[in-house]
Each structure stands twice: as C-alpha cells, then as structure tokens.
Amino acid sequence: MGPGPSGMAAVVNVLPFSSVLPRLLAVPLLMAGCGGKAPAPAAIPPEPPASLFVVAQAEDDDDWLDDEEDLDGDEGDGSSPVVLEPWMREASTKITAYTNGNTRAWDRLAMMSDRFGHRLSGSQALEDAIDWTVQTMAADGLSNARREKVMVPHWVRGKENLKVVGGRALTLLGLGMSVGTRGTLRAELVVAKDLEAIKDGTVDVKGKIVLIDQRMPPFDAEHSDSGYGRTVTGRTHGASEAAKKGAKAVLVASVTATSFDTPHTGALRYEDGVTKIPAAAVTLEGASHLVRLAAVGPVKLELRMDAKLLPDAASANAVAELRGREKPDEIVVIGGHIDSWDVGDGSSDDGAGCMMAMEAASMLQQLGLVPRRTIRVVLFTNEENGLRGAKAYFEAHGTETHVAAIEADSGSGPPQGMGIASEDQAVLRELSGWAPLFEGISASDIGKGWGGADISPLMDNGVLGISVRPDHSHYFDLHHSPADTIDKIDPSDLQRNAAAMALMAYLLAERE
Numbered sequence: 001m002g003p004g005p006s007g008m009a010a011v012v013n014v015l016p017f018s019s020v021l022p023r024l025l026a027v028p029l030l031m032a033g034c035g036g037k038a039p040a041p042a043a044i045p046p047e048p049p050a051s052l053f054v055v056a057q058a059e060d061d062d063d064w065l066d067d068e069e070d071l072d073g074d075e076g077d078g079s080s081p082v083v084l085e086p087w088m089r090e091a092s093t094k095i096t097a098y099t100n101g102n103t104r105a106w107d108r109l110a111m112m113s114d115r116f117g118h119r120l121s122g123s124q125a126l127e128d129a130i131d132w133t134v135q136t137m138a139a140d141g142l143s144n145a146r147r148e149k150v151m152v153p154h155w156v157r158g159k160e161n162l163k164v165v166g167g168r169a170l171t172l173l174g175l176g177m178s179v180g181t182r183g184t185l186r187a188e189l190v191v192a193k194d195l196e197a198i199k200d201g202t203v204d205v206k207g208k209i210v211l212i213d214q215r216m217p218p219f220d221a222e223h224s225d226s227g228y229g230r231t232v233t234g235r236t237h238g239a240s241e242a243a244k245k246g247a248k249a250v251l252v253a254s255v256t257a258t259s260f261d262t263p264h265t266g267a268l269r270y271e272d273g274v275t276k277i278p279a280a281a282v283t284l285e286g287a288s289h290l291v292r293l294a295a296v297g298p299v300k301l302e303l304r305m306d307a308k309l310l311p312d313a314a315s316a317n318a319v320a321e322l323r324g325r326e327k328p329d330e331i332v333v334i335g336g337h338i339d340s341w342d343v344g345d346g347s348s349d350d351g352a353g354c355m356m357a358m359e360a361a362s363m364l365q366q367l368g369l370v371p372r373r374t375i376r377v378v379l380f381t382n383e384e385n386g387l388r389g390a391k392a393y394f395e396a397h398g399t400e401t402h403v404a405a406i407e408a409d410s411g412s413g414p415p416q417g418m419g420i421a422s423e424d425q426a427v428l429r430e431l432s433g434w435a436p437l438f439e440g441i442s443a444s445d446i447g448k449g450w451g452g453a454d455i456s457p458l459m460d461n462g463v464l465g466i467s468v469r470p471d472h473s474h475y476f477d478l479h480h481s482p483a484d485t486i487d488k489i490d491p492s493d494l495q496r497n498a499a500a501m502a503l504m505a506y507l508l509a510e511r512e
C-alpha cells in the first residue's frame with residue numbers, strides 16, 4: 001500500500017490483497033496539451049450512446065461563458081452578496097485538512113481497477129465490482145448499502161480484425177452495440193471526410209466499407225472545448241446514415257485528438273427501420289494509412305467482427321446513504337457510473353467518479369459532518385450502452401424529494417470546480433458565491449454547466465443537477481480506449497475532486 005492517508009482513521013478495505021497493492025506513481029500524460037479552465041461539458045444528450053460532452057446545443061457554450069463572466073464579475077446588479085456562514089467555513093476547513101496528503105480514493109480505485117478490470121454491462125467483473133462497492137460502503141459505516149436490481153443490455157465484442165487485402169492488418173475496436181459481420185466481409189474502401197459527405201451523397205458508399213475520417217480538433221484551452229460533441233456524430237450516427245446509402249460497413253477515425261495507435265470505442269445508435277451494418281473504430285494512424293492508400297488507387301478490405309447482443313443480464317445500482325439528521329427524507333444524490341467499456345480498466349470513465357462519491361460520503365461521516373438531509377451515493381450501472389441504471393433509479397426513487405444530484409463523469413484531471421445545470425440566476429449566484437470555500441482544494445471555478453447523463457432523468461424532472469468538473473484537456477486521450485487505466489490518475493487530483501463533491505453535497509444538504 002502506498003503512503004497511508006494522513007490525519008484519518010485506518011482504512012477498512014474488504015479485499016485482502018489491498019494491503020499489499022503497490023501504489024503506482026501517477027505518470028504525467030505525455031501529450032503536449034493545454035491547461036485550460038474548467039470545461040463547460042458542452043451539453044450532453046440525456047440518452048446514451050454518446051455518454052459525455054456531446055454538444056446538443058452549441059450556442060449554449062457562449063451563453064455559459066457570458067453567464068460565468070457575469071457571475072465572476074461584480075456587476076453591481078443590486079443583489080446581496082453571498083454570505084459564507086461559520087458552519088460553511090468550518091466544513092471547508094475540515095474537508096480541506098482531511099484531503100491534503102490523503103490518497104484513499106486512489107488506493108481504492110487502484111484496488112478496484114486491478115482486481116476487477118473493465119466492467120462492461122453483462123460482465124461478471126461489473127457485478128463483482130458492484131458487490132465490492134456495496135461491501136466497502138457498508139464497512140465504511142454508511143447506511144442501507146445495497147444493490148438495486150437493474151436489467152442491462154448484454155453486448156459482447158467477440159473477435160474482430162481488419163486487414164487491407166494484400167497489405168497490413170490495422171488496429172480495430174468495434175463500436176459498442178454494433179452487429180457482427182457474420183464471417184469475413186470483403187469490400188472496397190471509400191473515404192468520406194465526415195458524416196455530411198455521406199448524407200449529402202458527395203461520396204458513393206454503395207456496396208463499400210466507408211471510412212468516416214471525421215477528426216477531433218486539438219483541445220481548445222481558451223474555450224475549454226474538446227470538440228468531442230461535434231466529432232462524435234460520425235461514431236453515433238455513421239452506421240445508419242451509411243446503411244441508408246447502401247454501405248456494407250463503417251469505420252470511423254477514433255474520437256480523440258491524440259493517439260499512439262490507440263483505438264477508442266463508444267456506443268453507436270442504430271435508427272429504427274434502417275439496416276444494421278457493422279461499425280468499428282480505427283486509430284488515427286490507421287485512418288491516415290487508409291486515406292493515403294485510397295488516394296492512389298482502389299483498396300480492398302477484409303473486416304471480421306463477431307459482435308453480438310445476448311439477452312438482457314441482471315445488474316444493479318450500488319446505493320448507500322449518509323442519513324440526514326433532521327430531514328432524512330430529503331436527498332442529495334452523489335454518484336458516477338460503475339460500468340465501463342470493455343477496454344482498459346475504466347479508471348477515468350468512470351471508476352474515478354464512483355470512488356469520488358464513495359469517498360465523499362465516507363469523509364463527511366468520518367469528519368462528523370452529518371448534514372440535515374440525506375446524502376445518497378448512487379453508482380449507476382449501464383451508463384455506456386443503455387442508461388438503464390439511471391432510468392431504474394428514477395423509476396424507483398423519482399417521487400422522493402431530491403434537493404440536488406451531483407455526478408462525476410469527466411475523469412479526474414486536476415480539480416477545477418463544479419458545473420451547475422441551472423438557468424436560475426439566483427441559484428447560479430448563490431452556488432458560485434460559495435467558491436472561496438473550495439479554494440483550498442483548487443476547485444473554486446463554480447459556474448453554469450451541465451449535470452450528467454445518469455442524473456438526467458432527475459434533472460428532466462426539475463432536480464438541480466451539478467457536475468464535478470476537473471480539467472478535461474486530456475480526458476479524451478484516454479476515453480473509451482485501452483489507455484484508460486489507473487496509472488493516468490493522480491492521487492491528489494482524485495482526492496481533491498472527491499473533496500469538492502463532498503463539500504458541495506454537504507453545503508446543499510445542510511443549508512436551511
């Protein structure tokens with residue numbers, strides 16, 4: 001085990017090997033990148049398959065920036081300043097002191113990632129990881145730690161490969177929920193520079209395997225914009241749009257701005273009534289290779305994907321509570337999603353968010369910060385390819401009084417702040433007014449933003465949604481790829497993001 005948590009009680013871990021797990025040194029990401037301020041996780045669709053940062057309303061981005069400037073500046077609009085009461089400052093001080101030098105969230109994430117690996121819906125690893133989180137939360141002393149059953153899609157990848165006939169094999173990763181090829185599919189390659197070129201008929205894809213070479217731009221630090229939302233459309237809609245024009249299969253350039261021949265998966269969305277054709281991601285290097293070959297002559301490809309969809313499988317949301325001392329029936333939800341894609345170990349997406357939520361509830365309890373209202377940890381299942389956990393939670397609990405819901409599903413880069421999914425200026429002003437309380441954990445950039453996919457059913461029904469918003473300038477280097485592993489996460493970043501979640505949850509659960 002690595003450096004022990006300082007200034008806190010001994011950690012109870014329920015897996016025996018945890019005591020000997022070496023703690024890897026977090027390695028800095030290799031890519032030249034941009035510092036950038038907190039993302040406005042550019043609007044996410046309420047439904048998968050695109051789980052994160054999918055821009056539904058690009059024009060909102062500018063609004064967000066404008067709004068935040070208003071909030072940051074003293075515009076003198078006559079509203080009274082936000083008062084930071086002594087109990088707020090005391091909580092901030094305690095949480096900050098607890099956080100510095102503490103690595104418990106990372107130690108636990110490493111344990112989960114190394115023990116169970118990736119956690120695709122339908123896999124035993126996911127169920128084992130859910131059991132472990134429930135046991136760990138119970139051992140932490142949280143109340144009512146339990147599984148809440150959810151039936152989830154069970155998609156399996158199977159073997160897959162791609163080869164240029166007479167040429168080389170390319171790195172391939174099928175898109176989640178894709179159909180298979182039923183044996184080896186041979187067809188000529190055609191390149192479309194983007195989804196539009198297929199839709200408007202600029203390229204003739206009939207009978208061909210079409211490569212959608214839609215590239216994600218470098219991270220825009222000035223606007224904290226990854227460009228993911230604009231780029232991911234090829235992945236989500238490419239198969240159906242190409243099928244409408246008679247294509248046999250689709251390849252997409254991985255949705256990332258950075259690659260070491262790293263393929264990135266993610267769910268696709270088949271349109272009702274349109275033939276389902278296979279779809280897979282190639283790496284940026286592979287896409288460039290194919291584009292160069294196609295520029296000088298006909299290219300024939302061999303594609304094989306054994307992917308299939310099995311009957312739904314039983315899974316669960318992992319739930320536990322820090323029961324409120326005065327108003328236990330009023331709830332602040334904190335959470336992330338426990339499932340991941342079937343590559344890497346899903347540490348950034350979204351083991352980190354789950355550990356933040358578990359850590360947040362546990363640290364509040366250890367610090368004696370038991371608020372008036374209940375803080376409920378919910379580790380949602382099946383965010384990536386179904387959102388069934390989010391839907392099931394809402395069906396089971398939607399009639400309860402939810403004060404707010406905080407989701408962490410943007411990785412665990414250096415903490416920056418929180419996004420508030422509200423149009424209500426009074427709410428935005430109050431919560432952003434709490435920013436000084438978050439300075440000790442470097443998470444004081446609190447402004448208008450998005451909530452999260454798993455809490456979207458709650459938000460759609462009027463619950464205030466909030467996101468933990470770390471620096472995400474490198475998030476998409478890892479996202480949905482074999483590179484999403486624990487060694488990319490810094491222990492201090494993860495602990496401080498957990499602290500930000502804890503403090504925000506406490507303030508919302510404790511205030512009058």
Ligand SMILES: [Zn+2]
Pocket residue numbers: 051052337349350383409
């Ligand atoms: Zn996620």
